[in-house]
Amino acid sequence: MAKDVVESLVEGGKATAAPPLGPALGPKGVNIGKVVAEINKKTESFKGMQVPVKVIIDTDTKEFEITIGTPPAAELIKKEAGVDKGSGNPLDHVADLKIEQVLKIAKMKEDALKGKDVKQRVKEVIGTCNSMGIMVEEMHAKDAMKAVEAGKFDAEIASGKTELTAEEIKTLAVEKKRMQEEIAKKRDEYTAKAKAVLKEMEGKEPKIIRKRLEELEIPDLIIKEVLPAEKGGAGGAKGAPAKK
Numbered sequence: 001m002a003k004d005v006v007e008s009l010v011e012g013g014k015a016t017a018a019p020p021l022g023p024a025l026g027p028k029g030v031n032i033g034k035v036v037a038e039i040n041k042k043t044e045s046f047k048g049m050q051v052p053v054k055v056i057i058d059t060d061t062k063e064f065e066i067t068i069g070t071p072p073a074a075e076l077i078k079k080e081a082g083v084d085k086g087s088g089n090p091l092d093h094v095a096d097l098k099i100e101q102v103l104k105i106a107k108m109k110e111d112a113l114k115g116k117d118v119k120q121r122v123k124e125v126i127g128t129c130n131s132m133g134i135m136v137e138e139m140h141a142k143d144a145m146k147a148v149e150a151g152k153f154d155a156e157i158a159s160g161k162t163e164l165t166a167e168e169i170k171t172l173a174v175e176k177k178r179m180q181e182e183i184a185k186k187r188d189e190y191t192a193k194a195k196a197v198l199k200e201m202e203g204k205e206p207k208i209i210r211k212r213l214e215e216l217e218i219p220d221l222i223i224k225e226v227l228p229a230e231k232g233g234a235g236g237a238k239g240a241p242a243k244k
Contacts, residue, residue, distance in 0.1 A: 002059040004028055010053055012046025015039040025055065029062050042068045045108065049075055070112065073128045076105045082176060087133025092183045095176045096135040099153045102126060104162035118157055123148050138175070190222045198226060 006024045015021055015036045025032050035055055043051045052069035070076070078084065081095035099122075106113065106121040115121035123145050130141030137144055137153075147153065164172070194213055201209050206228055213223050 004057040004059055006055040006057070008053055008055075009050045010039060010043065012043040012049050012051050013040050014047070015043070015053070028057050028059075030055075030057055030064050031062075035064060035066070038066050039068075042066060046071065049079060070108050073105060073109050073112075073125055074132060076108060077125070077129055077132060077134055080105060081134055082173070083134075086131070087183075092186065093133050093135050093140075093179055094183065095133075095179060096138055096172060097129065098164060098168060098172065099137055099156045100161050100164055100168075102129070102136060103157060103160070107162065119148060119154075122153075122157060187222070190218050191226065194218050194222050194226045 006021075006028065008021045008024065010021060017025075017032050017036055021036070021039075022032055025035060039053055039055075043053070049071045051071060054067045054069070056065045056067070058064070074086065077097070078086065080097055080101040083095050085094075087094045102122055102125050103118070105125045106115075106118060109125070110121065113121040113124050115124050126136050126141050126145050126148065129136055129144075135141065135144070137147070139147065148157075193216060197212055197216065197218075198209060201212060210223060210227060213227070
């Protein structure tokens with residue numbers, strides 16, 4: 001039984017017979033309309049994201065099977081959080097997710113995650129949130145993982161609920177706005193402090209200035225923005241900030 005395979009990237013819920021999918025399917029003799037309809041049905045939950053799809057066609061019967069890949073967990077987290085990117089600074093948090101949203105992502109990525117049960121997969125997703133500056137249930141992601149392990153969200157996980165109420169969505173939007181305003185304020189404060197140090201230490205070697213900025217716990221992201229490139233190096237000494 002010979003098989004043909006057509007692979008493509010489509011926008012979730014919006015596949016069409018237009019290129020690249022249609023022309024690739026045309027010579028295979030399948031009902032393109034049915035293929036597109038099934039792809040859209042299976043990718044409905046990935047609206048706004050590029051989704052890898054694979055159409056496996058029986059060359060004799062022209063019957064087909066569709067398998068759907070999922071975007072990386074980080075992409076799903078950004079979509080649920082309503083942000084374009086995560087935070088590059090662990091001091092900043094750009095959004096907050098409810099446990100229902102985390103559970104939704106864990107279910108979407110079920111086949112790709114290593115966890116043996118739903119609870120373990122939820123913790124994996126929260127681990128990714130941690131690296132992106134995304135909070136969970138108004139907690140730092142590391143604290144949220146401990147809460148999951150302690151059973152705080154067992155009822156929510158067992159319920160399987162993955163959608164939020166209109167009130168919950170409204171609350172998250174307000175929280176996200178507050179976080180973004182806080183990030184902007186903190187960035188301005190760090191930048192002003194760093195520039196004051198640069199003015200005070202004008203003429204000194206960049207590595208000496210960097211050390212002072214690190215002592216003041218200025219985030220590396222800000223240091224790289226304000227500090228002139230150091231001779232023969234890539235941004236100076238690394239490591240934990242010195243204790244005052």
